[in-house]
Amino acid sequence: MRRRTVITGAGPISALGVGIDAHWDAMQSGRTGLAPMTSFDPGWYTCHVAGELDADRFKVRSVVPKSYRKAVKVMCRDVELAVGAAADAVVHSNLSTPGVDHESGFPIPPERLGCHIGAGLIAADVNELTVAFSSSRGDDGEVDLATWGTSGMENLTPLWLLKYLPNMLACHVTIVHDCRGPSNTITCAESSSALSLGESMRVIERGSADACLSGGAESKLNPLNYYRQHSAGRLADARDLEPGDVVRPFAENALGTALGEGGGLLVIEALDHCTERGGTPMAEVRGYAATQSPTHDGLGADADDIAAAITMALRDADLDPADIDAVVPFGCGIPVVDRAEAEAIKRVFGDRAEELELVLTVPYTGNCNAGNGTIQIAIACRCLQEQALPARLNTGSVECGLKAGTRAAGPASLRNMLVLSASQGGQNTAVVLGRCE
Amino acid sequence: MSDRRRIVITGAGWVTPMGHDLESVWQRLLAGETDVAPIDRFDASTFPTTFASQVRDYDWTGFVENPTMHGRPGMHTQFALGAARQAWDASGLGDSELDRHRVGIYLGAGEGVLDFTSYQRTSLKAWNADAGQVDTVQWGDAASRHLDGIGEIEQEPNMPASHISREFGIRGPVYNCLTACAASTQAIGEAASILQRGDADVMVSGGTHTMLHVLGITGFNRLTAMSTRNDSPQTASRPFSRSRDGFVMGEGSGIIVMETLEHAEARGANILAELRGFGSTADAYRITDMHPEGRGPGDAIRQALANAGIDPSQRLDDGRPPVHYISAHGTSTSENDSIETKAVKRVFGDLAGEIPMTSIKSMMGHLICAAGAVEFITCLMILRDQMIPPTINLDEPDPELDLDYVPNVKREAAVDTCLSNSFGFGGQNDTLVVSRF
Numbered sequence: 001m002r003r004r005t006v007i008t009g010a011g012p013i014s015a016l017g018v019g020i021d022a023h024w025d026a027m028q029s030g031r032t033g034l035a036p037m038t039s040f041d042p043g044w045y046t047c048h049v050a051g052e053l054d055a056d057r058f059k060v061r062s063v064v065p066k067s068y069r070k071a072v073k074v075m076c077r078d079v080e081l082a083v084g085a086a087a088d089a090v091v092h093s094n095l096s097t098p099g100v101d102h103e104s105g106f107p108i109p110p111e112r113l114g115c116h117i118g119a120g121l122i123a124a125d126v127n128e129l130t131v132a133f134s135s136s137r138g139d140d141g142e143v144d145l146a147t148w149g150t151s152g153m154e155n156l157t158p159l160w161l162l163k164y165l166p167n168m169l170a171c172h173v174t175i176v177h178d179c180r181g182p183s184n185t186i187t188c189a190e191s192s193s194a195l196s197l198g199e200s201m202r203v204i205e206r207g208s209a210d211a212c213l214s215g216g217a218e219s220k221l222n223p224l225n226y227y228r229q230h231s232a233g234r235l236a237d238a239r240d241l242e243p244g245d246v247v248r249p250f251a252e253n254a255l256g257t258a259l260g261e262g263g264g265l266l267v268i269e270a271l272d273h274c275t276e277r278g279g280t281p282m283a284e285v286r287g288y289a290a291t292q293s294p295t296h297d298g299l300g301a302d303a304d305d306i307a308a309a310i311t312m313a314l315r316d317a318d319l320d321p322a323d324i325d326a327v328v329p330f331g332c333g334i335p336v337v338d339r340a341e342a343e344a345i346k347r348v349f350g351d352r353a354e355e356l357e358l359v360l361t362v363p364y365t366g367n368c369n370a371g372n373g374t375i376q377i378a379i380a381c382r383c384l385q386e387q388a389l390p391a392r393l394n395t396g397s398v399e400c401g402l403k404a405g406t407r408a409a410g411p412a413s414l415r416n417m418l419v420l421s422a423s424q425g426g427q428n429t430a431v432v433l434g435r436c437e
Numbered sequence: 438m439s440d441r442r443r444i445v446i447t448g449a450g451w452v453t454p455m456g457h458d459l460e461s462v463w464q465r466l467l468a469g470e471t472d473v474a475p476i477d478r479f480d481a482s483t484f485p486t487t488f489a490s491q492v493r494d495y496d497w498t499g500f501v502e503n504p505t506m507h508g509r510p511g512m513h514t515q516f517a518l519g520a521a522r523q524a525w526d527a528s529g530l531g532d533s534e535l536d537r538h539r540v541g542i543y544l545g546a547g548e549g550v551l552d553f554t555s556y557q558r559t560s561l562k563a564w565n566a567d568a569g570q571v572d573t574v575q576w577g578d579a580a581s582r583h584l585d586g587i588g589e590i591e592q593e594p595n596m597p598a599s600h601i602s603r604e605f606g607i608r609g610p611v612y613n614c615l616t617a618c619a620a621s622t623q624a625i626g627e628a629a630s631i632l633q634r635g636d637a638d639v640m641v642s643g644g645t646h647t648m649l650h651v652l653g654i655t656g657f658n659r660l661t662a663m664s665t666r667n668d669s670p671q672t673a674s675r676p677f678s679r680s681r682d683g684f685v686m687g688e689g690s691g692i693i694v695m696e697t698l699e700h701a702e703a704r705g706a707n708i709l710a711e712l713r714g715f716g717s718t719a720d721a722y723r724i725t726d727m728h729p730e731g732r733g734p735g736d737a738i739r740q741a742l743a744n745a746g747i748d749p750s751q752r753l754d755d756g757r758p759p760v761h762y763i764s765a766h767g768t769s770t771s772e773n774d775s776i777e778t779k780a781v782k783r784v785f786g787d788l789a790g791e792i793p794m795t796s797i798k799s800m801m802g803h804l805i806c807a808a809g810a811v812e813f814i815t816c817l818m819i820l821r822d823q824m825i826p827p828t829i830n831l832d833e834p835d836p837e838l839d840l841d842y843v844p845n846v847k848r849e850a851a852v853d854t855c856l857s858n859s860f861g862f863g864g865q866n867d868t869l870v871v872s873r874f
Binding site: 042043044045071110115119124127137141143146147148150153154158159161162168171172175177187189199206208223230231291305308312424425426427 | 479482506541554563569572573574577580581592594595600606607608610616623634658659661717719720721723724736862863864
């Protein structure tokens with residue numbers, strides 16, 4: 001028999017704040033985190049709103065141990081988010097590591113703590129690079145490589161490269177929290193978080209760790225990555241819209257997505273370990289599956305493959321579609337992705353699809369890319385704990401036959417929930433979470 | 438462990454600086470050859486390092502059924518498509534009836550190549566010297582004229598897997614991990630875990646990467662991690678030598694096809710070897726340095742052996758050590774080669790000196806994310822031909838390093854079990870154990 005895994009801590013981080021309470025409270029009152037973007041002037045782009053976490057609410061310096069403050073200067077934004085979320089998740093799970101001041105928590109042995117973090121393709125700071133470029137201009141006004149090689153590159157600090165490697169999220173988190181078990185960095189766009197959860201689950205099942213910090217974090221709120229998302233046609237054309245009106249999941253008049261910085265970390269733990277230390281599970285990871293949509297350009301999504309992921313995850317959980325009481329779809333507002341996801345839900349759940357409550361996170365946080373799934377999973381865990389659903393924001397007109405329109409927060413009877421993702425690149429995931437009584 | 442599904446390898450392929458097919462590159466490795474030479478992809482003549490191990494005369498279009506289906510893939514994807522085609526054809530899976538949702542991919546692929554020419558042009562056009570930053574509105578405008586949107590999307594690290602899924606119609610679980618130099622070893626180990634859990638019958642695994650571009654060479658030069666022996670490129674990569682001064686940049690891809698033994702036998706596949714063990718740890722020590730005693734690498738090796746049911750201190754009945762070859766991470770940096778040697782000695786004790794350990798990086802350079810997979814494939818060839826390729830450029834042994842590195846000349850040996858190490862920047866350590874079937 002498989003070793004059962006539960007989620008015992010959730011540290012989401014996004015425009016809604018740091019921690020599960022900040023997220024839950026905002027979603028109970030229906031307060032979006034999307035606002036006019038300030039990270040840089042997005043004037044050239046069609047989408048001017050984003051989900052940003054300002055420095056008043058989060059400073060990475062204040063969440064790392066004093067001895068580690070020096071390292072903050074080699075952290076890019078993505079690393080800051082992961083490091084901030086990790087401390088929160090560890091405390092929330094009532095574990096104790098060298099990275100947190102939480103003496104009442106259970107001190108997990110370093111060798112038994114793993115770490116799996118989804119990350120994006122991180123863009124180097126454009127100003128830092130362009131200062132160096134401008135020192136190496138040739139007669140034609142462009143970088144002269146001969147000058148670059150002799151002196152220009154010296155404008156970059158020796159550790160420049162290490163700020164932007166995707167595995168630096170896990171590198172810093174494992175150092176701060178002394179995680180010496182298996183550690184990995186999954187780079188599959190918006191499916192990275194759930195794929196990380198799947199890997200943590202496998203690692204725990206096979207006995208290579210008792211608990212893992214698992215999740216993802218990303219910020220594409222910089223010129224290069226924003227341009228890439230724009231080029232891929234994923235951003236909403238929303239120049240004249242209010243921030244809360246931009247992301248319209250599953251709507252006939254959906255415009256595309258808006259981006260947010262964020263994600264978070266969860267603590268995935270063996271049920272036996274959690275029970276032994278007297279921990280409190282938020283939810284059980286009952287089933288998990290991943291599939292691929294081999295679309296022609298990597299930007300599409302395919303209902304067949306998303307439906308297959310759901311069916312396989314249900315089989316993995318030994319459950320029927322009738323056992324699922326609510327779904328947290330990716331629901332990013334990109335029409336081609338939403339359509340495939342909606343079609344897959346209808347195919348698996350049949351007539352029940354019309355009655356199935358959907359929980360939407362992207363209208364609150366923006367699409368947090370590699371971190372997005374962690375927010376979805378964290379909210380689903382809290383729903384199962386509270387036996388309640390958050391308010392649903394959606395200003396679009398939903399006629400696809402799914403419950404994706406606006407609704408108020410309220411109590412609900414929830415046994416199991418399904419969390420979905422469909423990434424740029426074609427990776428799909430389905431996670432079945434069950435209530436822990 | 439005894440009732441665990443057994444995992445076998447049924448196909449392998451690579452695209453390397455020493456050639457683009459399995460047999461010819463293998464013969465060249467045995468002969469101790471190398472093609473390290475001055476970089477000619479861009480003007481690196483004034484860089485601290487002016488040479489590398491470069492893939493040459495490679496045309497990916499000859500390896501795919503219909504090149505137009507792939508658009509304009511990035512170089513990391515081009516390498517991966519060639520290696521995957523070789524592995525897929527060798528496995529004979531093309532002739533089998535496959536449930537496509539039971540075939541997955543787990544790559545350790547690096548990011549693509551930043552379009553340096555267009556990026557610096559865009560950034561310099563938008564540079565406001567007085568403000569010391571780019572004008573992001575101008576940057577977006579300049580980007581739209583200079584940066585190719587599709588080319589930008591193709592740089593994502595999950596694109597090689599996306600293209601492979603397209604080429605072979607793969608619809609099962611797809612992962613990409615990016616843990617620097619450990620990535621493809623970790624990918625193979627975790628792919629095995631997916632097969633063992635029963636989530637797929639077949640996994641295409643390995644890695645692909647190139648950092649042989651302006652900012653890649655710049656980044657490692659700033660870190661002073663690369664050899665600067667510009668007057669003698671072909672002797673620059675000299676693992677375990679007293680005069681080693683850094684690694685030599687390589688590029689390429691190695692891909693294998695892995696299956697459950699049950700699936701391979703049912704279709705009558707030609708089995709190349711059995712993957713018996715996997716160990717994975719995090720250093721959790723420092724951003725830039727390895728733990729001085731090789732704590733993480735040692736634990737990864739120990740775990741992989743335990744996973745394979747091998748006691749490192751126990752001789753076989755015929756008197757040989759329990760492992761007959763170690764594919765070293767062996768980067769030719771001062772730190773790695775010394776710590777790896779320490780770790781191996783700590784695990785194997787008195788038997789360590791009896792186990793040949795070589796680094797093919799002495800010939801091929803360091804393929805970064807792809808290195809582990811290419812070295813794993815080398816182990817498959819060693820098991821087949823009972824012949825060990827040398828560590829070349831080892832004329833001045835480091836007196837501190839006293840293992841059997843098979844200097845300069847290949848050696849015939851009875852090899853039933855190999856161990857393959859990869860240690861990544863950022864602290865991930867991964868080890869695989871592979872045996873004759």
